[in-house]
Amino acid sequence: MHDLDETDLEILQLLTSNARRPYSDIADAVGLSPPAVSDRVARLQERGIIRGFTLDIDRSQLRKGTPVLLTLEIATGSQDVSSVKETLLDTGAVENVFTTAEADLVAYVRAPDTDVAGWLAATFSEETIDDFEVTLLSGADWSPNVGGMEFALTCAECGNTVDSEGTSARIDGDLYQFCCPSCETRFEEKYELLQQGAD
Amino acid sequence: MHDLDETDLEILQLLTSNARRPYSDIADAVGLSPPAVSDRVARLQERGIIRGFTLDIDRSQLRKGTPVLLTLEIATGSQDVSSVKETLLDTGAVENVFTTAEADLVAYVRAPDTDVAGWLAATFSEETIDDFEVTLLSGADWSPNVGGMEFALTCAECGNTVDSEGTSARIDGDLYQFCCPSCETRFEEKYELLQQGAD
DNA sequence: AATGAAAGGATTAAGCC
């Protein structure tokens, strides 16, 4: 399995700003032939980096309801957190679910009516949710990902942007990017020290 | 300006599950000709319901860093909240920003390093942020929008699903859907009462 | 909104490095 290069990032950026952009356009932009772009996109999909081509929809025009952030404390011993997460996503009223390190869930919900507690009760059995908190929202935005450095690789050591001069290394199964060999060396030394400390 | 019908919702659903699906495919699925589908998609874009065609990307494979939920209390009298929001989205490390009714911000951030406070300080001047809170995350999911009733129109009065028997009305510039004329009437009566109360 | 013709894009296969 090979690593992402700058051309892949460029393709990602172009497709993110318009997923229906013709591959021939992209080919011109990145200096490849259309089949080469098609191949790269297929590879990005196989690797799971591109999960799919989708729409950015203004849901506020489709689904009425009160937009809220819902913090859920899941009862231990009931279903596991990820099944609650799946249930939330399946309701269709939930757009995002964040799982905290404490295994709480924070969900962005457009509750079908103003009675969020009622909606929750209708969706989950009483024992599932230990406690919940509702924060009313007046807006929800997400990164449109157009232009800018959204997909830039950053040096794991110094944080600078990684360009074609950069290096990368796989350490304990994770891929790290570096802007220069000296950053890579420093990082690896630090990493080894950390590992020794942990043993 | 015409209202959304079930065919529009079907098109939205098909494109959401694959934004590169050929219009000829969609035409077959919804029983129209390809140019008719193209027209409808163009109209959905003009109306701002489709904001764009984009990628669903597994960013965890691209951007290292610590995923956190960041709750920001914006100092009153500094910049306004929406400019802080824009700055966050522009950093490239922020994927979602929710604006609460109290004008706080809740952002989903992949901080470039483990020092979230440092990242904040580097991004905003000291006076901008009154207070902040960091919640470590172990996961972040969003609704893949495939299958199910995600795009069903719900009655603004009773919450039932709106089918082809339903009605819709534009009230004060907003479009509302109703499952039946009596729900529409009841809603309009309630709305007028509310308006009178507000004056 | 459908049709049919013309333009444009995607994909395949063969060959190259």
Next chain:
DNA sequence: GGCTTAATCCTTTCATT
């Protein structure tokens, strides 16, 4: 393995009804 070119097939667009 990943690239290119050229040929084929499919999709989209436009003018027309």
